[in-house]
Amino acid sequence: MILMQTKAIFIDAYRELNAKKLFWLTLGLNVIAVALFASIGINERGFTILFWTFDGLFNTSIMSRETFYKFEFVTWGVPIWLSWGTVILALVSTSGIIPDLVSGGTIEPILSKPIGRIRLFLTKYLTGLLFVAAQILVFSTGCFLVLGIRAGAWEFGLFLAIPIIIAYFSYLFSFCVLIGIVTRSTITALLLTIVFWLFVFVVHIADVSMVAERERTAIALENAPAMVESQERFAQKRIEQLIEQGKPIPGQNGEPLPSGKVDSLEAINPTLKTARQKMIDAQRSFDSRNTWASRVYTLKLILPKTQETIGLLERNLIASDELDGFINMLNGLEDGDDNPDNELGERIDAVYSARTTIWILGTSFIFEIILLGLSTIIFVRRDF
């Protein structure tokens, strides 16, 4: 009976979406996105669109066809189309699932059937996720075929987009469902979910900025003592020269210190004072950035990690060295040159690499489970 009821709920959800035309509209848009994906390419001479080639530096000497399509998939296919376009359409399509379920006259005959409320609610939740799964399956399969036919690479890793985007959507959908069950309003659920989504995105941007700032000030702080030591050594050498010459040294043997100087070294070498001040400033600056980065991190910790979840696809699909040629081209560097921003970049990368897949998905799923649990409790306890 459980399978029969579950199947009936899924079929009903499909019919509902079908009636709204949104299922087929979204599917059609996915097919168009795949067609766009297929129409763009790369060859020995340059960049191609359909049958036209645009000669230029961006050619297969910089990036293989396979890497190009994977790069295309992870730079716009997933972050732009799947994680924004498809998710917005999916939210519009599915935000009414729970408000419609609990609307007067609809819920009573369903609850009078021999089906548990928890199962009914969670099955309805799953119908929303299934909608997204179907859409991503179409897009991923299309891109898989394009990559195979046009680049000769049959990259099954593209299908990782399905669980990753479902996870991504499920964080937002759990919020949408909670608002839907509390307010019973589709439009409120949709609007507040979009606001929440933007909030999560802003927190992510704040986190990225704060981490970058903290690491930048950390580098400055780490370099400051060496600068001070260098200036101190220079001052010490100068003092030794003055002693040899028998000249008076400020601050020693009863000689007065010039105002604003704390010792003989500063009196001899005015740059030392600036270096010492820079070190103090760097410490203050680092403390301030570190405090703010920690606050944003704490906030981020409890929120779902939408952007990092999307980033998992890139981590798993493209090896870091595959894009070296392209990145160097963007930076105007020859192969083998050192990028001056490497230290900061590497430190930021290290911070984000420390945020493991388990941390990203684990904390996000905890958020989702809490919201879904709350929604389920409300649904189970509510009188209709």
Add this chain to the structure above:
Amino acid sequence: MEAVIDVKGVEKMYRRKVHALRGVDLQVGAGEIFGLLGPNGAGKSTLVKVLLTVISPTKCTGTMLGSKIGTKSALAQVGYLPEHHNFPQYLTSRQVLRHFGAMAGVERKARNKRADELLEIVNMSEWATHKLGSYSKGMRQRVGIAQALMNDPKLVILDEPTDGVDPIGRRDIREILLRLRDEGRTVFLNSHLLSELEMVCDRVAIMVHGLMRQQGTIDELTADRSGFVITAATQMKSESLDAAKNAVRGSSARSKTHARS
């Protein structure tokens, strides 16, 4: 008589303020058409929803079809038509019946066959492939009744089934109810119209303000003729007052008028 519904002391209080049900005792026998009568807001629908787990009671003991109230085994044998139902407009009547048949656990072959049979019974076969969005209120009500019968229930609970239905539709619904009783099913009918219940019901209970006031057959309830005492204060002239008194005395109800002029 075997009791299909046997509940005692059913109470429902909303937010510790509104006492919708105040200790309702109810027994419905097998194979009868039982009517629950009462004004709007009396608690009739709340009582039905408590029996069907749509509303959780504050207090309730008893059984339905031999099982504890709210168990799946009991619900599997019940058909229900809510008062203000809103079946999906994007489905055809055949799809509605099949969907709710599946939700009630009816096997595929059986539910396909039964859906067509029931559409025939409620005179909706010609509309089987039309979407509910194009139906009149009466047609939706017929589909609703058919939906309540999809699982071949032993107990059918219909909440205001004739609400918004034209006289011919009402007659058809009454015929369906009598047919259900003849098939051995128990029918529980909720209505605020005595005229609807007295034509088909074997027994009727009257509910007011969340309390069961009286239960019995129509004859039993009407045999104990009760009346009202009307107290009026008026500034009417004596001749007008006499005319009014005569009008009241002429009615079938016993009345006593105290007039103060």
